[in-house]
Amino acid sequence: MAFGRTARGYDLHAEIDKAMAASGLPVGSICGTYEGPIIHPDPGVCANRLADFIRTLEFASEIGARGVILVPIFSPKFQPEMSPPMPDLSPVADEDTLITQLLLAMLADARERAADGSAAVFLEPLNRYEADYLNTVGKAADLCRAANHPRIQLMADLFHMNIEEADIPDSLRAVAPHLGHVHLADSQRWLPGHGHTDFVSAFRALREIDFDGWLALECMPTPGDPLENMRACVAYLRSCWERAIPGE
Helix, strand or coil: CEECCCCCCCHHHHHHHHHHHHHCCCCCEEECCCCCCCCCCCHHHHHHHHHHHHHHHHHHHHHCCCEEEECCCCCCCCCCCCCCCCCCECCCECHHHHHHHHHHHHHHHHHHHCCCCCCEEEECCCCCCCCCCCCCHHHHHHHHHHHCCCCEEEEEEHHHHHHHCCCHHHHHHHCHHHEEEEEECCCCCCCCCCCCCCHHHHHHHHHHCCCCCEEEECCCCCCCCHHHHHHHHHHHHHHHHHHCCCCC
16 A cells, blocks of 8 residues: 555554554555655744654654655745745855755754664655656656665656656666655556556566565546546556566
């Protein structure tokens, strides 16, 4: 199971516990059960959101989840209430440099305060319409290298990659050492099998790099019966994986 942003606050942690007990399924990742993106121009908001994120990271370790997905900051145009514009302090530091320095410092703080855990931080690049700062898996890999810690990894979302990457399979291969998690959705964010994304070539790249993380669905409601759509999606993805033989 992969959990997303369905509620605010820590009651959702109890709901995750209940879902695990009822289904017998493990949790692969947690996305967005914390207060919001940790980068913010107000230091007090940064501190509160980081503490909130760390609590979720600790909870993920407790239940055995692989990691917690983190979008550092949204575009002010996309979610102004969550991510107001950051200052441009040129020539000392432009906005991009300032965000990077702040993010790396906060990730180091999170690692230290959650040092006993096992869950990773999955940095997620978003497309240009949702974020100005982090759009490609290559940029996320640069941040992972700068953070220099095995629990700081990146997440590849095929929906966002379909917009931002020139070649999805090559991009996946290039970031192999830092790739910890993958989100699956088709080209229009519907369930795989309803758009034009080439899942076979993406899966072939994942098999070539011996990816052993989770593949999680993150999709919008898809026209049709939900249960039948899910069954068809599972069959489609299994077929894509079986056809994704390296070298063919």
